[in-house]
Amino acid sequence: MLIVNKISKRYAKSKFGFKTQYQQVLRDISFVIKKGESLGIVGESGSGKSTLSRLILGLEKPDSGNIHFNIDDSSSLQISAVFQDYLSSVNPAMNVSQILLEPLHIQKITIKNPTQLIDDLLDKVGLPCHLKKRYPQELSGGQLQRLCIARALSCYPSLIVLDEPTSSLDVVNQLKILDLLKSLQQEFGLSYLFISHDLQAVTYLSQHIAFLYQGELIEQIPTTQLSQVTSDYAKSLLNAF
């Protein structure tokens, strides 16, 4: 359903006289994510992971290549996102209820019973209803990341881009969030693009794994065949596992 075809991206780095120097951040990236499946992208810091997620989300345009969404039913495709930095991805002036309804307001979607939706969303991510009127600074990191996941669900997405969703959490909360994401995926038939430097986390949640090294996808493999990777980078990650 998501088809990414040879996308590349470069950024202006510096200017020498009239000449602009560029940094090639992504090079000919191609992959497919089928409905209900997750692709994990593993790469070290600076390999281009967040740039890739911005391109998929349409926040920036690739210099070349294209991104297609193939939808097999009449419903419109919704993509949403969960980011690493949960604190800066919510508006501190909004309370939990307002944060959850924000995507719907932005898209001018009216719903009959917002209170019911808020209660349902909180329930889905394991947050108690009494947090509804709280503000972000009154929540723990784990609670905030659950809130961000609930917000990502509010517009019934078919794909969620997860950019290091557990990296700012302690180990116990990391596992809880991964479990939550896994059960939500099964319940709603969601597809994930799960981007992380953590091979273990990616393996837990994804049916396919792609290795991003210096802006190139050097290897893609089903998670069940992970032990058969051939590239040096993938092997080194696997050895450290």
Ligand SMILES: Nc1ncnc2c1ncn2[C@@H]1O[C@H](COP(=O)(O)OP(=O)(O)OP(=O)(O)O)[C@@H](O)[C@H]1O
């Ligand atoms: N808007 C931008 N303008 C210029 N350079 C950028 C921009 N965004 C990213 N870069 C550069 O592109 C490279 C890849 O950045 P990106 O944020 O995609 O890496 P990442 O894999 O997400 O790293 P991390 O694991 O640290 O989050 C970096 O060298 C970064 O400095």
Ligand SMILES: [Mg+2]
């Ligand atoms: Mg990043």
